[in-house]
Amino acid sequence: MNFTKHIIILLIIALVSPTIAWAKKTDEVNDSSAITDSITISLLKKELEETNLAQANLRMEMENMRLNLLAADSIKSAKQRIRIDSLRKQTKGIPVVVEGDTLFYLFTKRGGYSTVQRAEITATAIENLGKRLSLNPDSVIVYPSELVTDIMYRNKVLFTLTDQDAMWSGTTRDSLATNIQNIVRDKLTVMQKEHSLWQIVKRAFYLILVIVALIALFKGLNWLFVKLRRYIKSLKDTKLRPIKVQNYELLNTDRQVYLLIFGAKILRLLIMLVLLLLAIPLVFAIFPQTEKLATSIFLYIWTPVKNIIMGIIKYIPNLFTIIVIWLAVKYVVKLFHYLAGEIENKRLSLSGFYPDWAMPTFNIVRFLLYAFMIAMIYPYLPGSDSGIFQGISVFVGLIVSLGSSTVIGNIIAGMVITYMRPFKIGDRIKLNETTGDIIEKTPFVTRIKTPKNEIVTVPNSFIMSSHTVNYSTSAREYGLIIHSEVTIGYDAPWRKVHQLLIDAALMTPGISAEPEPFVLETSLSDWYPVYQVNAFIKDAQQMAKIYSDLHQNIQDCFNKAGVEIMSPHYVATRDGNETTIPRNDGKEQ
Secondary structure: OHHHHHHHHHHHHHHHHHHHHHHHHHHHHHHOOOOOHHHHHHHHHHHHHHHHHHHHHHHHHHHHHHHHHHHHHHHHHHHHHHHHHHHHOOOOOEEEEEOOEEEEEEOOOEOOEOHHHHHHHHHHHHHHHHOOOOOOHHHEEEEEOOOOEEEEEOOEEEEEEOHHHHHHHOOOHHHHHHHHHHHHHHHHHHHHHHOOHHHHHHHHHHHHHHHHHHHHHHHHHHHHHHHHHHHHHHOOOOOOOOEEEOOEEEEOHHHHHHHHHHHHHHHHHHHHHHHHHHHHHHHHHHOHHHHHHHHHHHHHHHHHHHHHHHHHHHHHHHHHHHHHHHHHHHHHHHHHHHHHHHHHOOOOOEOOEOHHHHHHHHHHHHHHHHHHHHHHHHHHOOOOOOHHHHHHHHHHHHHHHHHOHHHHHHHHHHHHHHHHOOOOOOOEEEEOOEEEEEEEEOOOEEEEEOOOOOEEEEEHHHHHOOOEEEHHHHHHHOOEEEEEEEEOOOOOOHHHHHHHHHHHHHOOOOEOOOOOOEEEEEEEOOOOEEEEEEEEEOOHHHHHHHHHHHHHHHHHHHHHHOOOOOOOOOOOOOOOOOOOOOOOOOOOO
């Protein structure tokens, strides 16, 4: 192109320069009166001949340059054609896609636009043209020029073809333009039919028809649901019967009716949702502008459903494996439960294994079996091999391990307490400052009921670190010794005091005659000796009542015998004053 411009400039200079020179010479002739007309004419002829000779030489040079240029262009075109032929099999063109149809391919860029941009601009221009109601496909024409060929619709250029486009297509520019012209006309003819006014009216009618059908289906579904609800209510007093588990009424007829109606509501909502999911893509598919959106919506719905169905089908073998493992562990657990029940009921005895160990041991074995079952089932769970599933499992395990140290400690302490057998349900114990009966033992805590009906919940780990006194075990096996102290003055004979205390003990309900109660003198203070009466009992739960009765009988016996029960630091002067014995208190009531 630049070389052609230079040639044109040289031609203009060559044509204009003789004229300018001739004008100058004419002025000189007119100004010079000394030169004659003949000389002037001869000079002009000579200069004209020289000018013609120069023009002839210039024409020859331009022709040589043109021939050289054509030769260079042909060589360049040949090399470019060879290079394009070698790249055509490896290079994929950019398709010009209009409403899902690929019309042709572009391989080169032009006018500052990339190949992709050219394809997009061309497709948009054709698509916008095809949506016109006044469209005439025959108005698409080919307008060739020296360098490019335009594909036009009336006065508007749709796109432009170059020689490189023709090379990539393996044909001439005119042939490629004619071929593309026919393709565009065919596509516009199809689009004219699709976007015509009659088609718009038909699609609007289809849209209204789909909406009306959907509304009718919804109303019919609601009508069926009302009928179904009435039918379910009528079953309450006819076919429905209470569902019982042993003596417990799990579901009465009212609850069954409620559940059936609730299930019918869920079913209705599911059917309505399915109808809606089918209707929405259908509505979008009616109009070409939203047809792609309809396909996308349908794929959004169908793809997950298909994946779920295929996943379920592929998972069936693993599901059977999980069921077999679960059934095996279930029946092994039942076997251990049967053996534990036999041991607990003392129908089966094992040397060194106590009956009260049976159920705790069964719970431990059951936990281990279920843990083993989970470990075996884990690889067969869906998604167990995914990194996210494993990461969540590790995270949950970490949280549980960090947040359950106290809980785990209580569980281990509960297991140790079970096999240490410091107490059992119903035993009267003393735990630090708490005295009461054991009413519940769990893996985490132990509950104690005090004589005042107070429920004290004690963590098992606390019991492990505290000292426990079991009154009931001592009472059953050895006879629990209760004791009480009295202080009697030195003026009372100790043998008499001993006998009075023993008599009072033997009079007390709940105190055993064998072994016989006995009295210990624990100290000889400055003011009085201290007598301690000891007696055996078999029922630790009645300990508080036995203590109360014993104290009452001690007072009765001492008062009857005329012996004063002196309090600490009690000073009595015997100068004829009355004693501290209550009047008539020594007589039998």
